[in-house]
Amino acid sequence: MNTLKLAETWADSRNDVVPHSRPGYAKLFFSIQDIGELLRLDGPQKQEMSEQGPQFHPRRVKAGELIYRLGQPFESLYVVRFGFLKIVLRNSEGDERVLSFPMKGNLLGLDGLFCNRYGTEAVALTDCELIIIPFKQILAMGHSCRELEQMIYLATSREIMEEHAGISLSGPLKSEARVAGFLEELAKRYAALGYSSQEMSLPMTRRDIGCYLGLTLETVSRTLSALAEAGAISVRRKDIQILKPELLHLFQSFRSLPQQKIRLSQPLFFCSTTVQ
Structure with a gap:
């Protein structure tokens, strides 16, 4: 049994731990109300929906597949129904910086709006299902569907806040x-x-975490071990248990010396694609 199957089996028995497991049912299309529930935003009530309301189709991808590529023409926004992904920025040498780890309820593809081309890559870390929101369909509806318009605005603001936190x-x-x-x-x-x-299964690699935090793979591994030795967490491969949340929070006060502070003029930390 491969790692993915083991993860899915474990997810079925520990459904309170793994939010990126596949739901037990499939749908052929989704309404605005479905999208609102998924985004965890207030959408229209069922009685307000007409039978001719817009419908959006899902797209399923396997772990490792690209949802969209850097420079690809912008066509759609995506809402994650299940699964875990990473958003990657690449430099001219092809090295990558992980910008975020979208999961259930996140909105993808916003960076394609300005230049009509995606400015990043979205890669599935696990099997995923996304709801496709074609941008032409949004434009065609104009202001006739204010609920969807408002949900996209609110979800966009939340994505910006999560990116700032990262x-x-x-x-x-x-x-x-x-x-x-x-x-x-x-x-x-x-x-x-x-x-x-307090119990999480991490779908991303240590290298992905390092590319997100500006650390090397080795530093991430050593730091997880140090946090475990301090009693803040326990680590079992990709399974993390937070034993003492207050102690884990205390570690966030560990700051570098002033002369070591990162200046805005310095380049972003990119992970070489030649290092595994």
Whole structure:
């Protein structure tokens, strides 16, 4: 049995721990109300929906597949129904910086609006299902569907806030503070979906976490071990248990010395694609 199947089997028995497991049912299309529920925003009530209301189709992808590529013409926004992804920015050498880890309820593809081309890549870390929202369909509806318009605005604002939280973790912080902050933010996102905030299965690799936090793979591994030795967490491969949330939070006060602070003029940390 491969790792994915093991994860799915484990998810079925521990449904309070893994929010990226596949739901037990499939749908052929989704309404605006479905999207509102998924985004965890107030959408129209069922009685307000007409039978001719817009319908949106799902797209299923396998782990490792691209949802869209850097420079690809912008056509659609996507809402994650299940699964876990990473949003990647690449430099001219092809090295990558992970910008975020979208999960259930996140909105993707917003970076394609300005230049009509996607400015990043979205890669599935697990099997995923996304709801496709064609941008031409949004334009064609104009202001006739204010509910969808409002939901996209609110979801966009939330995506910006989550991205700002991620940027703050790669600032002038020691590795313990960055990794502790990452785990705490991820726990909050799990809790917001109704899952356990103290037991998590990480679908991303240590290298992905390092590319997100501006750390090397080795530093991420050493830091997780240090947090475990301190009694803040327990680590079993990709399974993390937060044993002492207050102690984990305390680690976030670990800051670098002033002369080590990262200046805005310095380039972003990119992970070489030649290093596994």
